[in-house]
Amino acid sequence: MPKRTIIKPASGIRAIAEALDISVATVHRALHNQGRVSQATRERVLRMAEEQKYQPNLTARNLRLNRHFRVSVHLPTTIAAFFDSLRAGIEEAASPFRSVLEVEFHRYTRNPGRAQASLRSALEAGVHGIIAVPPNTTQMARLVKKARERAIPVICVSTDSPESGRLTAVTPHPYYGGCMAAEVLAASMRKRGHVVVMAGDLENLNQTEKVRGFMEMLARTDANRSVTLIETRDDPEQAFKGALRCLRETPQIGGMYVTSANSIPVLQALRKEDRLYAIPVVTTDLFPELVPYLRDGAVRATIYQCPEMQGSLAIRAMYQYLMESIAPPSCIGVIPQLVMKSNLELYLRKSAEQAGKTAMRE
Secondary structure (H helix, E strand, O other): OOOOOOOOOOOHHHHHHHHHOOOHHHHHHHHOOOOOOOHHHHHHHHHHHHHOOOOOOHHHHHHHHOOOEEEEEEEEOOOHHHHHHHHHHHHHHHHHHOOOEEEEEEEEOOOOOHHHHHHHHHHHHOOOEEEEOOOOOHHHHHHHHHHHHOOOOEEEEOOOOOOOOOOEEEEOOHHHHHHHHHHHHHHHOOOOOEEEEEEOOOOOHHHHHHHHHHHHHHHHHOOOOOEEEEEOOOOHHHHHHHHHHHHHHOOOEEEEEEOOOOOHHHHHHHHHOOOOOOOOEEEEOOOHHHHHHHHOOOOOEEEEOOHHHHHHHHHHHHHHHHHHOOOOOOOEEOOOEEEOOOOHHHHHHHHHHHHHHHHHHO
């Protein structure tokens, strides 16, 4: 009996090529943005790839090309609630690229010069890319420019140093985050009362832009409010003492806005002075310690900056630049989200699902 020949249906790149009646080479160039392919053809290929749920075998491709890159990530030790989530986003998004990307994490305290020293060590180690949270200082800008001169791309995350020559910045549109906080707070405050803004480190452009957005929106919605700005440099002790002193010296406070995830010390100061529910508070980001305050109404709303997404976008942009020579846009924005008591459970459910997926991978 003659042997039957079983013809398997085409899959992957070949299936896309057959569906569009074009060559496999053209599909490959379109998918990887290489060579000369018209924009119309590229769009047809990408649509067909999405329809067929095509997933490239990145590991095999990278091994075949024999490429390997070291990426150095530099995050502050302060505000662990935010930066631990950002790191988790980087780790999760980098997992498909492990064969080609070696991601090294470095942490530094926010003492003067520590951020610069951390970045300088990466330059001396000869890494291929850097992801960092730079203070907006002249010294840091010089280091980023030095990295650029050595063809080492730097991606800013959470904040920006726009004059430094960085490759791109992944930021949560901080100006609009400040505007959102002002709008919520203005609707929650009584007619009279001072407004207190508990800012983080004002060398950080993320922080100064939030303050600017808050002040401008507050002036449009409630022009007669006086505002006190307190810089805490993201230090819990400074935040607690600064809030306590302000509460004792300013009896008529209409509302408070905390611009970083360093909000728990401020809430503890309000509790100590027995004014926790008397003063409307808007905070920043979402983490387990803050959840009870949102549930019982002590915090009216929090501006969620999606740190996991920021980390994911940063490492993906770095991979595409190093591996594919695809330059990202000059700035990658993550839209801030408003979390309140009414929609809190949706965010907690989503967070639990993500944690479950991470545990399964590990």
